[in-house]
Amino acid sequence: MTVAVIGLGLIGGSIAKSLKGFMDCKIIGCDKDNNTVNNALSDEVISEGYTSGGKFLEDCDFVILCLYPKANIEFVKENAQYLKKGAVITDVSGVKEFVTKEIDGLLPDGVEFIGGHPMAGKELGGYANSCDDLFKDASFLITPSEKNKAETIDFIEKFAEYIGCAHVIRTTPQEHDAVIAYTSQLMHVVAVALCQSPILEKSAYFSAGSLRDCTRVALINEKMWSELFLENKKELSERIGEMAEALQEIKATLDTNDRNRLEEIMKASKERKLKWLSEKYK
Amino acid sequence: MTVAVIGLGLIGGSIAKSLKGFMDCKIIGCDKDNNTVNNALSDEVISEGYTSGGKFLEDCDFVILCLYPKANIEFVKENAQYLKKGAVITDVSGVKEFVTKEIDGLLPDGVEFIGGHPMAGKELGGYANSCDDLFKDASFLITPSEKNKAETIDFIEKFAEYIGCAHVIRTTPQEHDAVIAYTSQLMHVVAVALCQSPILEKSAYFSAGSLRDCTRVALINEKMWSELFLENKKELSERIGEMAEALQEIKATLDTNDRNRLEEIMKASKERKLKWLSEKYK
Numbered sequence: 001m002t003v004a005v006i007g008l009g010l011i012g013g014s015i016a017k018s019l020k021g022f023m024d025c026k027i028i029g030c031d032k033d034n035n036t037v038n039n040a041l042s043d044e045v046i047s048e049g050y051t052s053g054g055k056f057l058e059d060c061d062f063v064i065l066c067l068y069p070k071a072n073i074e075f076v077k078e079n080a081q082y083l084k085k086g087a088v089i090t091d092v093s094g095v096k097e098f099v100t101k102e103i104d105g106l107l108p109d110g111v112e113f114i115g116g117h118p119m120a121g122k123e124l125g126g127y128a129n130s131c132d133d134l135f136k137d138a139s140f141l142i143t144p145s146e147k148n149k150a151e152t153i154d155f156i157e158k159f160a161e162y163i164g165c166a167h168v169i170r171t172t173p174q175e176h177d178a179v180i181a182y183t184s185q186l187m188h189v190v191a192v193a194l195c196q197s198p199i200l201e202k203s204a205y206f207s208a209g210s211l212r213d214c215t216r217v218a219l220i221n222e223k224m225w226s227e228l229f230l231e232n233k234k235e236l237s238e239r240i241g242e243m244a245e246a247l248q249e250i251k252a253t254l255d256t257n258d259r260n261r262l263e264e265i266m267k268a269s270k271e272r273k274l275k276w277l278s279e280k281y282k
Numbered sequence: 283m284t285v286a287v288i289g290l291g292l293i294g295g296s297i298a299k300s301l302k303g304f305m306d307c308k309i310i311g312c313d314k315d316n317n318t319v320n321n322a323l324s325d326e327v328i329s330e331g332y333t334s335g336g337k338f339l340e341d342c343d344f345v346i347l348c349l350y351p352k353a354n355i356e357f358v359k360e361n362a363q364y365l366k367k368g369a370v371i372t373d374v375s376g377v378k379e380f381v382t383k384e385i386d387g388l389l390p391d392g393v394e395f396i397g398g399h400p401m402a403g404k405e406l407g408g409y410a411n412s413c414d415d416l417f418k419d420a421s422f423l424i425t426p427s428e429k430n431k432a433e434t435i436d437f438i439e440k441f442a443e444y445i446g447c448a449h450v451i452r453t454t455p456q457e458h459d460a461v462i463a464y465t466s467q468l469m470h471v472v473a474v475a476l477c478q479s480p481i482l483e484k485s486a487y488f489s490a491g492s493l494r495d496c497t498r499v500a501l502i503n504e505k506m507w508s509e510l511f512l513e514n515k516k517e518l519s520e521r522i523g524e525m526a527e528a529l530q531e532i533k534a535t536l537d538t539n540d541r542n543r544l545e546e547i548m549k550a551s552k553e554r555k556l557k558w559l560s561e562k563y564k
Contacts, residue, residue, distance in 0.1 A: 119490040139487040169487045179488045182481040187492035190472060193528035195551035195558075197521075199464040204561040205421040205451045206461045208401040210469035213495040218555040222548035226541050233536040239479075240533040244526045246475035251522040254515040259508050266504035269477035273500040276477075279486040 001025040004060040005046070006053070006075055008036050010122060011092050012066030013130025016045045018163035020132075028056055036127045053079035060084060062159075065091035068224050069231055073102045085110040088152055090159075092118055094180060095231040096143045096173035104147070112152050115143040115173060117180070118165060123219040133164060140165035143173045181235035188225055189240055191218035283307040286342040287328070288335070288357055290318050292404060293374050294348030295412025298327045300445035302414075310338055318409045335361035342366060344441075347373035350506050351513055355384045367392040370434055372441075374400055376462060377513040378425045378455035386429070394434050397425040397455060399462070400447060405501040415446060422447035425455045463517035470507055471522055473500035 001023050005016045008031040019027055029046035030053065031037050037049035050056055057063065057079055065072040072091050083089070089111060093099045096115045103113045120138040122129055140160035144153045157168045171179075194200075194211075195218040203211065229236055253262040283305050287298045290313040301309055311328035312335060313319050319331035332338055339345065339361055347354040354373050365371070371393060375381045378397045385395045402420040404411055422442035426435045439450045453461075476482075476493075477500040485493065511518055535544040 119488065121490055138490065141488065167487045176488075179481060179485055182479055183485045183489035183493045186476070187496045189529065189532050190476065190496055191492070192548055192551040193525060193532060194468070194472065195555045196528040196531075196547070197464055197524060199461060199521075200554050200558050203461055203465045204558055205449045206401065206423065206458075207465035208403055208420065210473070210499045211465045213498050214469045214472055215555055215558075216495050217492045218551050220548050220552055222545040222552070225548060226544045229536060229544065230539065230541060233539075237533050237536045239481075240529050240536075242479060243475060244529045244533070246478040247471065247522050247526045247529070249478075250471050250475060251519050251526070254511060254519045254522075257512065257515075259512060262508045262511065263504040265478070266474055266502050266507060269474040269500050270502055270504065272482050273477045273497055276482050276486055276497075 001061045002028060002059050003062045003064065004028045004030060004057060005064050005066060006030045006072075007066035008033075008040050008046075008127045008130070009066065010125040010127075010130050010134070011118065011120075012064070013040065013045070013127040014120075014132065014134035015064055015066065015092070015118075015163055016040060017043075017130060017132040018135060020045075022159065022162045025062075028060065030056075031127070039127060053082065055082055057082035058084055061087055062155075063087060063089045065089065065093075068227055069093040069095055069099050070227060072099060073106070076103050076106045080106050080108055083108060083111045087111050088155060089113045090116045090156060092116055094184065094228045096176040098231045100143060100145065100173045104145070112148055114145075114148050114152055114156050115176075116156060116160070117141040117143075117176065118160070118163075119184075123216065125221055125224075135160075135164035137166045138164065139167040139169055141169050141171055141176055143171055143176050145173075177232050178235050181232055181239045185225075185229060185232060185236045186239045186243060188217050188220060189229075189236070190243065191215045192220060194218070283343045284310060284341050285344045285346065286310045286312060286339060287346050287348060288312045288354075289348035290315075290322050290328075290409045290412070291348065292407040292409070292412050292416070293400065293402075294346070295322065295327070295409040296402075296414065296416035297346055297348065297374070297400075297445055298322060299325075299412060299414040300417060302327075304441065304444045307344075310342065312338075313409070321409060335364065337364055339364035340366055343369055344437075345369060345371045347371065347375075350509055351375040351377055351381050352509060354381060355388070358385050358388045362388055362390055365390060365393045369393050370437060371395045372398045372438060374398055376466065376510045378458040380513045382425060382427065382455045386427070394430055396427075396430050396434055396438050397458075398438060398442065399423040399425075399458065400442070400445075401466075405498065407503055407506075417442075417446035419448045420446065421449040421451055423451050423453055423458055425453055425458050427455075459514050460517050463514055463521045467507075467511060467514065467518045468521045468525060470499050470502060471511075471518070472525065473497045474502060476500070 028048045030050045310330045312332045
C-alpha cells in the first residue's frame, strides 16, 4: 500500500511519524515548503517527497489531506485526474459539512472520500513541532456518508487506531460541525476574547492557574482559525451568542444581589462538568 | 513565636503544613470540624488544636485567618478581646477592600492587620487535599496600608517566601480587587458560563484540550465563590460586561464575513498573551 500525506505541518507531520509500519505501507510526503520535505526525508518519516501534487498520486491507495480546509479542496481540484481508481481520500479539517460537500463534488468515480478529524493539537504548529505521540489517547471523529463502503469506514478506523487514537467516533458532518462549534471553536473564541482585556498586561503575578488555562489557546494561528470560524459561522455565531447570554445572566445575579440564583447556576455547571469528566475518563 | 492558623481547609491546611520550622514557631490550629483538628494533630502539622477561638489567642504572635471572607471578619469580631498586644493578623481572602476595612475597624489598639492573598488553589478543597507544596512558585499578593509598620510588611514577606511563594507583590486593596476580578473571578465566571451549555453533555469525545482547560475551574465551591463574587461585584460585573462585549465583537465579524477584522482581533490577543507569558516566565 502507498500512502500520501499532503501537508507536513503539525498534524500531517505527526500522522506521517505515527504511520510507520501501518499495513506495511510506503509513505510519500508532499509539502509546498522544500525544507520541510527535506527534513521529513532525512528523518526517514517519508521515503519520497514532493513540493506539489502530480503524477505520484497515481500510485497512492490512501491520500490524507492535512492542509487548511480550502487548500485541501483546491488540492483535490488540481489533482483529481491523478487519483487512483479505488483510492481512499481522507482529511483532517476542523469543519466537515463544507469540506465534504466540496470534495465529494470533485472526485472522479471510483474514488471515495471520508472525512476525519483527530482531536489533538498544540499551541505551536509546523513540522518542527510534530511528533509520533500527538494522537495518543485522543479521539478521532469520522463523518462517513452513505457513499462510503463499510470496508472503507473500517479501514479509516484502523488507521485512526494505528496512529494512537483511543476513541473513534462516527458522526455526521452536520453534527460534527454543531458540536465542534462549541467544544473547540467557542473555546478559542473565549480565549481570544479574554486576551482583549488591557488588564492582562499588568496581571502576570496576579494569577494562579485559571487565567493561564482559560487563555492557553489564545496563541492562535489567525489564518487557519479565521478560515475555520467562517466556514462554520452559523453554528459558531449561535454558540457565541449563547455564551454572551450566559455571561449576562451571571452578571444580572451580581447586579441584583441574587446569591441564591448565583449558587444555583454554579451548582448546575459543576454537576454538568462532573458528568462530562466521568463520561470522558470512564 | 506562636502562630495560629484559623481554618484548616485547603489553604489553611497547606499553610500549616508549609510553616514547620518558620522562625522556630509553635503552630496552633483552629477548625470548627473536630475531625480536621484531630487529623492535623496526628499528622503533627499542628501541636495544639481548637474547634473555636478563645483564650489560646492570648499567646499568639501571628494569626493567619483562612476562613471565607465574612467568617474571617466574624472570627475577629468574636475574638478581638483575646488578641495579644503586638500581634500581627493576616488573611488569605480573595477580596481585599471589604475585608481590610471591616477587620481594621474591629481590632484593638496595638494589633496590626495586613491583608494577604496567595495565588494558589486546587479544584478540590478541604484539609484532605492540602499539601506542603501548594505555594511552590506561586505569587503572594499583600495589601499593606499606611497603618502597617515597615517591619510588619517585611515579616509577612518572609512568611510568604518561607511557605514557598516565588513572587511577593505589594499592591493596594483597591488595585488587588480590580485586577483579581479579571485574573481569577472572571475566569471562574467564564468556566461556569461555558458549562451552562447543554452541548457539554454530548461532547466528551468531541474535544481535545481546549474545552478541558477552559472549564477546569467550573468545579467550583459555590458557597465560597458566590461570596467572593458578591463582595467584589462592582468590579466583576464590569469585567463580565467587557467580556460579553468582546464576544459580541467577534460574533459580528462572523455575521458580516469580516475576515480581516477577525484576524486582527486574533493577532492582537496572541501578541498580548505572548507578552504575558514572557513577563510571567522571564
